[in-house]
Amino acid sequence: QKEVEQNSGPLSVPEGAIASLNCTYSDRGSQSFFWYRQYSGKSPELIMSIYSNGDKEDGRFTAQLNKASQYVSLLIRDSQPSDSATYLCADPRMDSSYKLIFGSGTRLLVRP
Amino acid sequence: DVKVTQSSRYLVKRTGEKVFLECVQDMDHENMFWYRQDPGLGLRLIYFSYDVKMKEKGDIPEGYSVSREKKERFSLILESASTNQTSMYLCASSLPPPGTSGTSSYNEQFFGPGTRLTVL
Numbered sequence: 553q554k555e556v557e558q559n560s561g562p563l564s565v566p567e568g569a570i571a572s573l574n575c576t577y578s579d580r581g582s583q584s585f586f587w588y589r590q591y592s593g594k595s596p597e598l599i600m601s602i603y604s605n606g607d608k609e610d611g612r613f614t615a616q617l618n619k620a621s622q623y624v625s626l627l628i629r630d631s632q633p634s635d636s637a638t639y640l641c642a643d644p645r646m647d648s649s650y651k652l653i654f655g656s657g658t659r660l661l662v663r664p
Numbered sequence: 665d666v667k668v669t670q671s672s673r674y675l676v677k678r679t680g681e682k683v684f685l686e687c688v689q690d691m692d693h694e695n696m697f698w699y700r701q702d703p704g705l706g707l708r709l710i711y712f713s714y715d716v717k718m719k720e721k722g723d724i725p726e727g728y729s730v731s732r733e734k735k736e737r738f739s740l741i742l743e744s745a746s747t748n749q750t751s752m753y754l755c756a757s758s759l760p761p762p763g764t765s766g767t768s769s770y771n772e773q774f775f776g777p778g779t780r781l782t783v784l
Contacts (some may be wrong), residue, residue, distance in 0.1 A: 586772060595775040596753050598708075631715055640707070644771035650695045650714060651722075654738055656706040 555579060556643050558655035566663050571628040573658050575641035578622070585624045587615060588640040590657065596640055600626060631662045667691070668776035670755055676782045683742040685779050687755030695758040696738035697773060698722075698730065700751040707754070713738055745783045753779045 556577050565571045575585070584603040588596035601610045602615040602624065614627040628635055638659045642652040671686035683732040689696065699722075709722030712729040719730050727749060731739045738757075742749055756773040 569693045595778045598772055598774065642773075643757055649713065650771050651709060652771065653699075 555653045556655040557655060558641060558658045560640075560643060560656060561659040562661045563658055564661045564663060565631050567631060569631050569662075571631045571635065571660055571662070573626040573628075573639050573641075573660065574623060575625065575655050576623045577643050577653075579643065579653075580619075580622065582619075582622075582643050584644060585615070586641060586642040586644065586652065587613075587616060587626045588654075590638045590640060591635075628660075631660075633662045633664050636660055636662045668755060668757055668774055670753075670776040670779050672779050673777060674780050674782075676784065677742075677745050678784055679746060681742075681745050681783075683745050683781065683783075685740040685753055685755075685781070687738045687740070687757075687776055688736050689757040689774075689776075690736065690737065691740075691757065691774075693757035693759060693774075694735070695773075696732065697756040697758070698728075698738065698740045699754045699756065700724070700749075701754060701778075702751050712739065723754075745781075747783050749781065750783045751781060753781055 558575050587600040589599045590596045600615040602617045605617050605619050608615045612629045616625045636658040640657045641655045647649045668689045677683050695714050698710040699707045701707050708724050711722050713719045713732045716735050729741045743777050755776040758771055758773045
């Protein structure tokens with residue numbers, strides 16, 4: 553079992569809809585998660601960090617962390633074609649390695 | 665803003681050549697990382713470093729080595745390039761651990777633009 557799992561997609565939503573991206577993880581000790589956005593041919597860009605159970609909102613983005621169920625999600629409200637990208641969730645290790653465990657990413661397509 | 669730069673965006677090399685990929689960050693980050701990214705395989709960690717002259721193997725270190733002589737610079741070396749090392753190479757750096765910077769953020773990695781390496 554992979555440590556961090558994501559559906560590869562593509563997830564296709566119409567412009568203006570809410571896009572819901574999900575990630576499940578296996579380490580019960582995980583405390584926080586990051587969401588990265590990666591446009592085709594570009595490098596990953598950090599868009600959200602969540603450090604506690606519950607919701608965190610930043611503009612059109614909301615990250616949700618549910619430790620009991622071991623999943624983390626990213627909601628994108630009022631989706632725009634410019635949101636079309638691959639979204640990676642990442643679980644930061646709490647040990648001295650400072651590594652991130654990345655999911656394989658979900659490709660999002662926002663249809664005009 | 666954190667800035668991570670990589671020496672080349674595109675690079676073409678021949679099998680057997682020694683290849684140097686350089687990464688520089690300007691935020692005084694202790695931690696630096698090298699990944700490769702291939703379709704269907706996601707991001708895979710090659711090597712990382714948490715201090716000058718320190719290095720640790722990641723998940724796929726074979727065929728690679730690294731050098732960190734200065735805090736801001738982390739180099740990836742392909743000793744003898746092979747065609748299966750054709751890939752996108754990504755460098756990242758991360759914030760110091762809690763308690764050392766006064767921030768609650770930690771382990772957030774910031775990526776450079778990447779180097780697309782083709783080995784012929």
